[in-house]
Amino acid sequence: MPGQNTFQSYGSVAKTFHWLTALLIFSAFPLGYFANELAHQIQSPGFDGSQAVIERATLLFSLHKTIGVAVFFTALLRILWALSQPKPGLLHPDRKAEALAAEMVHWLLYGSLVAVPLSGWIHHAATTGFAPIWWPFGQSLPFVPKSDAVAGVFGGVHWVLVWTLAGALGLHIAGALKHHVIDRDATLRRMLPGHASLPQPPAQSHSLLPLLAALLVWAGVLGGGAALGLIGGKQAVETGTAAPVVAAEPGAGAASGWIVQSGTLGITVTQMGGAVTGSFGEWSAVINFEEPAAPGPAGDVEVTVAIPSLQLGTVTQQAMGADYFDSAAFPAALFKAEIEKLAEGYQATGTLTIKDQTVPVTLPFDLALEGDSAKMTGGLTLNRLDFGIGKSLPDESSLGFAVDVAVELEAKRAE
Ligand code: HEM
Ligand code: HEM
The missing domain is CATH 2.40.128.110 (Lipid/polyisoprenoid-binding, YceI-like)
Structure with a gap:
């Protein structure tokens, strides 16, 4: 059935998921980036209070979050589908380093599809006063308290994971183009629509090494991010929670009462x-x-x-x-x-x-x-x-x- 994967090629369902996710991510990314730039502008001391800028930032953030949440649910469905499917074999499993890099990047991408939107969502749910996600299911998440500290940590985690995703995506696209332009093999074609005649991949075994390598990368970036103060120390720009909470100090004296x-x-x-x-x-x-x-x-x-x-x-x-x-x-x-x-x-x-x-x-x-x-x-x-x-x-x-x-x-x- 063309909907299903084979050892030779991706089926139409996997292809649709792949390109739909790509479209959503390529939309969420610039929206997040430009919304964040506007938030920085709004918080800079020279900001003139322009309502148009504030409304544009809110609009971009709402679009960003809504598309990001769509990525999250699409990713869950996509992963469930992938688990039920055979995986097309690599066309050059003998090139060990390349195969390891390609599979590690796939793990990084699969993980990012869940972790990137989830970290953004937790950051959002921990803040008050926000550009809303455009949907009717509320803006909070179970187990996520309204807390500046939680918002700060997950703002930082989101940032670190977003740029890890960007790096993985850069490698992924470079790899796909290399196969197509330099190797001139069918790797990209079998992810594209249509059923061109495709070669049979050689027999190959699977190892856990790519997954372990991806886990190491995450441990490295999260650990490095924490050590550099990007996680936790990074201020949540959207929420503008810069000021420390002022101790309540009411009641400075009374006349005769x-x-x-x-x-x-x-x-x-x-x-x-x-x-x-x-x-x-x-x-x-x-x-x-x-x-x-x-x-x-x-x-x-x-x-x-x-x-x-x-x-x-x-x-x-x-x-x-x-x-x-x-x-x-x-x-x-x-x-x-x-x-x-x-x-x-x-x-x-x-x-x-x-x-x-x-x-x-x-x-x-x-x-x-x-x-x-x-x-x-x-x-x-x-x-x-x-x-x-x-x-x-x-x-x-x-x-x-x-x-x-x-x-x-x-x-x-x-x-
Ligand atoms: C945000 C964008 C993207 C994401 C998250 C993404 C993610 C993935 C993942 C997770 C796989 C592995 C599928 C599996 O084997 O189960 C994959 C495969 C693939 N992707 Fe992407 N991808 C993206 C964009 C692109 C782009 C722009 C290209 C082309 C220039 C591309 C080309 C491919 C190809 C050719 C494969 C098949 C690799 C193979 O057969 O070994 N992807 N992608
Ligand atoms: C695949 C999905 C997503 C991608 C690719 C993505 C990407 C980005 C990018 C590139 C930035 C700007 C980072 C910077 O330059 O500092 C950003 C910031 C942000 N994103 Fe996302 N994001 C995604 C999902 C989400 C979701 C689902 C939410 C919330 C529901 C969210 C909330 C935010 C917020 C609030 C910021 C500003 C961070 C801050 O205040 O420090 N993102 N995101």
Whole structure:
């Protein structure tokens, strides 16, 4: 049957898999390369915040990842098929070194077809804030935590494996062309469509040596990559996770009221349809609060937030730019409000100043009071346009208008 391999030639199924994979890889490669170049440009200090460049990078990354995931599944099917098939014999098994090199490269290519996309995919799944894979099956992977460290390691592994694949591919193509042009034998023809008359390969035995050689190459490049700091030390450029996590240090003192012991101030935005959550590492609150017997005024609060302490996945650095928080010109945000006890729960009503915009806001919250300790949880939704954030993105396709703010803190009554 022409679909099946024979000892003489590849069948049509193997040929289709071979050329389909080649097409996908030759697409994924330049897309990854140019997306990465754009990501570097976006993160360089001189970047002007151009939306067109950011959108192009996101588009190239999404295309790259989607095609890469297609490589992964095509490779699995291809390998299953190859396992069920006889392997065409080498036409010159007597040329030992050449045969070893050819078979080692085939192992490197088969391994790369799985390992290259998988490493990219793990890198992607470990990050928040990303150009999505265009498919409906989610962006996470089981057992892969959201972690900058994991993303950094697999970004490096992806890079090392990608360039190993490139090297193997260079040898593979050079070998195929040598057979065709110099040896003038049927090696390339039997991988091409059609059924030209093909010679019978001589009888030959198989050895494990090519596989061992391929494993050695991988051990060498992964070990070398780790020693050179390419793996682990390499920064994940797409995620822009350069800044170390700032230790949360809320609650720097209180007037006559309460001192914040611990807390988080988080925000969630919708980027390219996916939720991206981040938080401010540095903020302080001055809280005066006296629980009234009945609903009514209960005190006041003033919160100052250090804008540059925001960590927001991919867009951390972008968020600081002039069109967004403009942290260079406006390094702090200020929330000033009167606290009121309601029939149920509490609210803080006042103003929030971000950049040069002061907007009235109300923060509803719950409070659990126990002696001199209090636990507060609350949240509100802001509209980024009210504060002139992302004015160059006047619709919601790449960045939603709503910004969910979540506050949690524990405070103790001052002595
Ligand atoms: C990304 C691109 C490519 C990948 C991943 C790839 C991978 C492979 C693999 C794994 C095999 C071994 C098949 C087996 O024996 O089970 C193979 C065979 C072959 N490939 Fe490619 N290949 C690629 C591109 C190319 C190109 C561009 C050429 C031609 C210029 C080519 C020519 C061949 C030939 C002639 C064979 C048969 C070798 C033989 O009969 O011993 N390949 N390829
Ligand atoms: C056969 C499949 C793939 C090939 C050939 C490939 C190739 C590449 C190349 C050439 C680069 C640029 C490396 C550099 O110059 O620094 C790159 C980067 C990248 N690739 Fe892939 N890739 C593949 C699959 C994937 C998949 C499936 C994903 C995710 C789902 C992915 C995610 C990434 C990411 C996020 C980067 C940027 C790395 C960083 O931030 O350090 N890749 N890839």
